[in-house]
Amino acid sequence: MSDILNLSGSIIGRILLADIVPYLTPFSLALVITILVFTVFLTLSTPEFRAMIQFKKDVVGTSTVEKKEARFRRFMTILCGVALLGVVTTGDLFNFALFVSLVGVTNLGIFAGVKDSHVLNAAFQYGLVIMICSLPLFGGVAITLARTGTLSMGVLAVIPADPLVNISRALLIIGAIGEGALAPFFATKVEMIRAKGAPYINMMHLSSLMVFTRIIEIIFIMG
Amino acid sequence: MIGRIFNSLAKPDKVPKAFAFAIMLVLLVSLVYSYQLNPEQLYTKPAPQVQIEMAQENVDVSYNLAPYNRGGTPLDPEDRGIVKSQYETGNLGWITAYLTPFSQWLRNISYRFGTTILSHPGGILDEILYYTRGLDTILESTILFVAFTIASWVILNRTEKERKDREK
Numbered sequence: 301m302s303d304i305l306n307l308s309g310s311i312i313g314r315i316l317l318a319d320i321v322p323y324l325t326p327f328s329l330a331l332v333i334t335i336l337v338f339t340v341f342l343t344l345s346t347p348e349f350r351a352m353i354q355f356k357k358d359v360v361g362t363s364t365v366e367k368k369e370a371r372f373r374r375f376m377t378i379l380c381g382v383a384l385l386g387v388v389t390t391g392d393l394f395n396f397a398l399f400v401s402l403v404g405v406t407n408l409g410i411f412a413g414v415k416d417s418h419v420l421n422a423a424f425q426y427g428l429v430i431m432i433c434s435l436p437l438f439g440g441v442a443i444t445l446a447r448t449g450t451l452s453m454g455v456l457a458v459i460p461a462d463p464l465v466n467i468s469r470a471l472l473i474i475g476a477i478g479e480g481a482l483a484p485f486f487a488t489k490v491e492m493i494r495a496k497g498a499p500y501i502n503m504m505h506l507s508s509l510m511v512f513t514r515i516i517e518i519i520f521i522m523g
Numbered sequence: 524m525i526g527r528i529f530n531s532l533a534k535p536d537k538v539p540k541a542f543a544f545a546i547m548l549v550l551l552v553s554l555v556y557s558y559q560l561n562p563e564q565l566y567t568k569p570a571p572q573v574q575i576e577m578a579q580e581n582v583d584v585s586y587n588l589a590p591y592n593r594g595g596t597p598l599d600p601e602d603r604g605i606v607k608s609q610y611e612t613g614n615l616g617w618i619t620a621y622l623t624p625f626s627q628w629l630r631n632i633s634y635r636f637g638t639t640i641l642s643h644p645g646g647i648l649d650e651i652l653y654y655t656r657g658l659d660t661i662l663e664s665t666i667l668f669v670a671f672t673i674a675s676w677v678i679l680n681r682t683e684k685e686r687k688d689r690e691k
Contacts, residue, residue, distance in 0.1 A: 372676055398662040405666055409673040415680060428539040436546050449561035467553040474549055478542055
């Protein structure tokens with residue numbers, strides 16, 4: 301428990317419902333407020349109008365996403381916001397892995413509505429990464445459970461570090477990098493961001509940021 | 524050389540391969556360590572196939588659940604059996620194995636109930652392994668349903684486009 305206190309301050313509130321143990325600290329409260337404000341903002345905003353100019357022709361105009369497509373992507377954005385709330389508040393390692401993979405799938409969903417084939421191709425590659433990184437993510441959680449006998453972050457913070465737990469930390473961080481499309485693997489992301497429909501795409505950046513913040517916190521808690 | 528590697532990472536179709544390679548490196552490092560389970564979390568299992576001998580002697584019908592029975596009586600907080608709660612609070616571990624009437628009937632007639640993954644709603648593996656972890660089952664199926672939604676959306680768009688192309 302001391303690690304949690306050192307990292308993010310005293311625990312403000314906690315929901316005690318069997319394995320559903322989300323807890324709020326001043327740090328995670330700030331993240332929750334950011335996610336809520338951002339999700340509401342994205343839900344209420346309308347898709348962008350992108351200027352379209354074809355050279356050597358008399359074509360100047362705007363293009364935007366269809367209403368049906370925008371509705372689907374808005375739904376996925378809201379779902380991604382809900383999954384992110386779970387990521388930053390959960391106090392259980394396995395639930396964290398599940399929430400992170402839900403974030404990955406909904407991120408993919410935001411781009412699946414696009415009709416450009418090069419965007420869909422890049423999204424397909426990102427989907428492959430998401431599928432691959434369920435192995436390190438859940439493998440890391442399983443090694444932690446087998447070694448320490450607990451998944452609760454409050455208990456894990458007290459248990460001293462151990463080489464096997466370090467392996468599962470490495471696996472967790474590589475899994476989170478894949479799901480959140482973080483640093484070295486964002487070539488797919490750049491290709492996907494060329495799609496139309498700006499406000500919803502920002503959810504992907506927010507989820508990358510939140511998953512990164514949370515995985516660093518968890519790495520410190522487990523150590 | 525380094526420049527060529529970084530340039531090849533910029534192509535989306537190289538990314539999953541690079542990612543799988545990175546995971547392979549970490550897993551290779553992890554092979555060095557020796558793996559032991561935490562002894563506090565292990566519970567005594569009946570020996571495999573013991574239920575057949577026990578049942579022939581009419582000892583105890585709960586042995587039909589082997590290797591998954593942990594002793595105790597279902598729904599009785601006084602007689603919990605061997606279940607270790609991961610959290611101090613809450614009602615975890617009160618129910619060792621809640622069986623639906625169908626599962627009870629199946630346990631009474633079959634020796635091999637514990638060794639079978641039953642596909643009826645609330646199969647025994649679900650009931651025993653998942654009872655103590657409730658949210659996980661909901662989250663897992665949520666991920667599955669979101670994936671189905673995305674896949675059906677993509678297929679729907681494609682068939683609509685094909686239909687429009689044919690009408691042209």
